[in-house]
Amino acid sequence: MAAHETVFNPDDRYNAFLTVCRKAPHSDGKLAGIAVAVKDNISTQGIETTCASKILKGYIPPYDAHVVDLLKQSGAAIAGKTNMDEFGMGTTTENSAFGPTLNPCDTTRVPGGSSGGSAAAIAAGMVRMALGTDTGGSIRCPAAFCGIVGLKPTYGRVSRYGLIAYANSLEQIGPMAGTVSDVSLLMQVIAGYDRRDSTSYNKPYTHTPNPDIKGLTIGIPQEYFGAGVDPRVAEVTKRAIFRLEELGATALPCSIPSMEYALAAYYVTCTSEASSNLARFDGVRYGPAADTKKSWHDAYREVRRAGFGAEVRRRIMLGTFALSSGYYGKYYAKAQIARENVKKDFARIFSEVDVIAGPTMPTIAFKLGEKSDPLSMYLADILTVPVNLANIPAISVPCGKVDGMPVGLQIMGKPFEDERVVDVAFAYEQVAA
Amino acid sequence: MVTENDVRDIAELADIGINTEELGPFTDQFNAILDYFDVLDRVQGEGSVIRDLSNVMREDVIELSLPQEEVLKNAAFQEDGFIRAPRVM
Amino acid sequence: MTDAQVIVGLEVHCQLDTQSKLFCGCSTDYRSDGPNTHVCPVCLGLPGSMPVLNKKAIEYAMRVAKALNCSVTDEAEFSRKNYFYPDLDKAYQITQYDKPLAKGGYVEIEADEGSGGKCVQITRIHVEEDPGRLVHMGNAERGRYSLVDYNRAGIPLIEIVSEPDMRSPKEARKFLNKLRATLEYLGVFDSEKEGSLRVDANISIAGSERVEVKNISSYKGVEKALTFEVTRQKNLLRRGRTVKRETRHFLEARGITQSARSKEQEHDYRYFPEPDLRPVNVQSWVAGIVLPELPDARRERFMAQYGCSANHARTLTGELRLANFYEHVVASGQKGLFTLAATWIADTLIGELNYRNMTIDTVQAAPFKKLLEHIQGDECTDKSGVEVLRVMLDTIKQGLPYETPLAILDRLNLRKVSVNITRPFAYGITLKSGVEPNPIMKALSEVLTEQPRAVEDFRKGKKEAFNFLIGHVMKKTRGRADPKELNRLLVEALKNREA
Numbered sequence A: 001m002a003a004h005e006t007v008f009n010p011d012d013r014y015n016a017f018l019t020v021c022r023k024a025p026h027s028d029g030k031l032a033g034i035a036v037a038v039k040d041n042i043s044t045q046g047i048e049t050t051c052a053s054k055i056l057k058g059y060i061p062p063y064d065a066h067v068v069d070l071l072k073q074s075g076a077a078i079a080g081k082t083n084m085d086e087f088g089m090g091t092t093t094e095n096s097a098f099g100p101t102l103n104p105c106d107t108t109r110v111p112g113g114s115s116g117g118s119a120a121a122i123a124a125g126m127v128r129m130a131l132g133t134d135t136g137g138s139i140r141c142p143a144a145f146c147g148i149v150g151l152k153p154t155y156g157r158v159s160r161y162g163l164i165a166y167a168n169s170l171e172q173i174g175p176m177a178g179t180v181s182d183v184s185l186l187m188q189v190i191a192g193y194d195r196r197d198s199t200s201y202n203k204p205y206t207h208t209p210n211p212d213i214k215g216l217t218i219g220i221p222q223e224y225f226g227a228g229v230d231p232r233v234a235e236v237t238k239r240a241i242f243r244l245e246e247l248g249a250t251a252l253p254c255s256i257p258s259m260e261y262a263l264a265a266y267y268v269t270c271t272s273e274a275s276s277n278l279a280r281f282d283g284v285r286y287g288p289a290a291d292t293k294k295s296w297h298d299a300y301r302e303v304r305r306a307g308f309g310a311e312v313r314r315r316i317m318l319g320t321f322a323l324s325s326g327y328y329g330k331y332y333a334k335a336q337i338a339r340e341n342v343k344k345d346f347a348r349i350f351s352e353v354d355v356i357a358g359p360t361m362p363t364i365a366f367k368l369g370e371k372s373d374p375l376s377m378y379l380a381d382i383l384t385v386p387v388n389l390a391n392i393p394a395i396s397v398p399c400g401k402v403d404g405m406p407v408g409l410q411i412m413g414k415p416f417e418d419e420r421v422v423d424v425a426f427a428y429e430q431v432a433a
Numbered sequence B: 001m002v003t004e005n006d007v008r009d010i011a012e013l014a015d016i017g018i019n020t021e022e023l024g025p026f027t028d029q030f031n032a033i034l035d036y037f038d039v040l041d042r043v044q045g046e047g048s049v050i051r052d053l054s055n056v057m058r059e060d061v062i063e064l065s066l067p068q069e070e071v072l073k074n075a076a077f078q079e080d081g082f083i084r085a086p087r088v089m
Numbered sequence C: 001m002t003d004a005q006v007i008v009g010l011e012v013h014c015q016l017d018t019q020s021k022l023f024c025g026c027s028t029d030y031r032s033d034g035p036n037t038h039v040c041p042v043c044l045g046l047p048g049s050m051p052v053l054n055k056k057a058i059e060y061a062m063r064v065a066k067a068l069n070c071s072v073t074d075e076a077e078f079s080r081k082n083y084f085y086p087d088l089d090k091a092y093q094i095t096q097y098d099k100p101l102a103k104g105g106y107v108e109i110e111a112d113e114g115s116g117g118k119c120v121q122i123t124r125i126h127v128e129e130d131p132g133r134l135v136h137m138g139n140a141e142r143g144r145y146s147l148v149d150y151n152r153a154g155i156p157l158i159e160i161v162s163e164p165d166m167r168s169p170k171e172a173r174k175f176l177n178k179l180r181a182t183l184e185y186l187g188v189f190d191s192e193k194e195g196s197l198r199v200d201a202n203i204s205i206a207g208s209e210r211v212e213v214k215n216i217s218s219y220k221g222v223e224k225a226l227t228f229e230v231t232r233q234k235n236l237l238r239r240g241r242t243v244k245r246e247t248r249h250f251l252e253a254r255g256i257t258q259s260a261r262s263k264e265q266e267h268d269y270r271y272f273p274e275p276d277l278r279p280v281n282v283q284s285w286v287a288g289i290v291l292p293e294l295p296d297a298r299r300e301r302f303m304a305q306y307g308c309s310a311n312h313a314r315t316l317t318g319e320l321r322l323a324n325f326y327e328h329v330v331a332s333g334q335k336g337l338f339t340l341a342a343t344w345i346a347d348t349l350i351g352e353l354n355y356r357n358m359t360i361d362t363v364q365a366a367p368f369k370k371l372l373e374h375i376q377g378d379e380c381t382d383k384s385g386v387e388v389l390r391v392m393l394d395t396i397k398q399g400l401p402y403e404t405p406l407a408i409l410d411r412l413n414l415r416k417v418s419v420n421i422t423r424p425f426a427y428g429i430t431l432k433s434g435v436e437p438n439p440i441m442k443a444l445s446e447v448l449t450e451q452p453r454a455v456e457d458f459r460k461g462k463k464e465a466f467n468f469l470i471g472h473v474m475k476k477t478r479g480r481a482d483p484k485e486l487n488r489l490l491v492e493a494l495k496n497r498e499a
């Protein structure tokens, strides 16, 4: 299969990569010879995969994730593994055990997270496209902060097989690139049914972006322009939506009342699932060794204390608490009801409009170290998590700047209408260029 | 409101290994986050989660397992094909 | 105190006999292979791997549900049971929690007291995965550690939970035997496979706290563990102490139960729905399940078709392989063989097999049938038959070359010796001719001479003396004499002496 080889020697001054594959074999196909970066929570056979965590240092998967299989089959060259917030837990890529990634637009700022390495690698021109993962905004946030395009596909459209789970019910692998066309091209390669993922749908993506959006109706939720959103970011986004109206779309105001508790529902759900997902890292089968001279629980506790960063341990504890007897009903069960309500809100709005638009992030990229308090960091996800709770597709496309930093326009679509959000982003990209 | 003792109990249940000096800050952060989570008390609605996929199953067909050396490759300690782990007794 | 009511409920875990594991394609046929040779990213819990449900396991569990009169729920769901142990590759077990596959059935067993049956209610049936296997190594001086083999991880288990309807360890054993037979008849379980069954038992004395005994891994172990607990709990109460509500482990080798450590007592498993699997809605499949003949029906048939006694029929149909063996033996045989085979299998063969720790599948039906035909055809006595059977089983056990029952009879010189009066020369020379006496007549005449007192007693009307004399003749002939014939000969000889 590996008929050719791509030499890849990036100048990684932003710490975008955790592993660089300097000689990347590739075959012929749709992506022949294109260097594609892969987020380090996606399993790559024979290439260290750490989730930016010390607890997986040295782990070399004996198998490829389904999307990596597909990349290889399409001729792509795996350029390397990109930096991220440890296990995807963060909004800045500062939570990497191997140092933060810097934002190529301003190296005093974060690239966003958790797919910050993938976004920075693209923004810096090191690769043309990359894979990210999006649990609560982890593709769209860094896309917005770094001024690139990122798509969070409909849940089930891209196989998660081989994606090291953080919050299974929320996350999707998705394409990131400098342009909507490239995002769409990469989506063609990675979408489709996989029998190894029981939540996978047989909905391949064969679409080529079409900029014609005449007659399109766009819902504008008031919550995306209210308190907590930087007015300058809101303004830039509104202007972008106006450009879409100029192209023949109609904007309609709407409301997502469940936004009130969406973020809480999101954090309860993701930390609960994470507390279970991350328990397997015990230093027995892989990862830095557990001390076999100690007793099991002592050794296990020590592996986890030493191997996980503070944010990961905080979320494991939160999730453990939310699932514990006596609190399950108050937290986990309530969060699931809240989640259904978010889905219902979206379904109601989508019965009247084709897509929903708003800013991707409430602000521009933070300064490094700015978000030291966990809760204030969580609050930054408020505009991206509803999409994950509802399992719908959403794309972030650059739509202007504030203080010289990029702002992302977020287009959210109906389930399995990934093509439509791509078209809207493409239409905007064409007029903005 | 959770206390430092509660956080210690949660850490014990999670088997996460918490340092004494972390206990104070963790407790403060926990309380801030849990206060925020209280918004869930206002959630109204039915409990059932609607999942449109069901009966996703495979046929009972044997597929290739990993070669033993691949299984053991990532393990720090091995012995006669077994993986060594700390004592449980 | 002795009549304090014992209350027992069981949670029975059986490995379902599928080809591949519950959530991956690894083969379940791991017992003869090295450690960690039947594992893949899924059952090794490698990061990023995902489970895909084996349809056959669900079908098998549904067969069990139907056979145990349970109703299959309209939506079943898998959940994660979170606990941390090195044999649990993902640090959670995928099982079913609040939405099991089936609920509410019953199993009929014979009650301890009196005749007739009783119903043990089934609370629920669900499907879950087996963890791996741990081997404990080292010692206190040189350090202890564990070795893990994940070959067993992911083998499908069915868990059958009963209501606390059993009233003695013996009833629990009967319930278990019935369950085993039913599962085997359904073709979903192989009880012969090592470690294919595990039982957790709840046991209490009426009015006291309940104790959970975990990890009993054999049929005999269940009765043993429960008997130990009954004694322990009754003793506590007798001494005026109370039974603590707790979890205990059964130590099979020592036949005792031991309190589990405090960490295991608490168990907050933090169950939540497995997000990587979808719900199972299979209620509509139930109608399409055709059940095979089950133990009760087969027992009735054995009585009707072969004239087996109730006891024999129950024993023979209590194990699928035994019932099949019986039907092989009597197939195309005559009516006389039916009862003979039932008696020989139920009363003799099972005991001889147990004594040798052998299973019925090591025995071929054809040679066994031959042996029965020799007995039937008067070529050997029951006693010799047993001896031949023992040789046959030993031969199998030691892997020696096969020998026909007839050859064994001849080799051991066990072929029936008979004094056929109608054919006086059948065995050469009769006693009267005085040349080479028939061994039976010879023994008989010797015994009459050697035991004058017994002869005298008989004459005085002591019936026991007759059996005493028979016994001595039998001893001398090493059991080769046909008892019926010997009786007749002795009666005749004693009559002659009187005359």
Ligand SMILES: [Zn+2]
Residues within 6 Å of the ligand: C021, C024, C025, C026, C038, C039, C040, C041, C042, C043, C044, C154
């Ligand atoms: Zn497997």
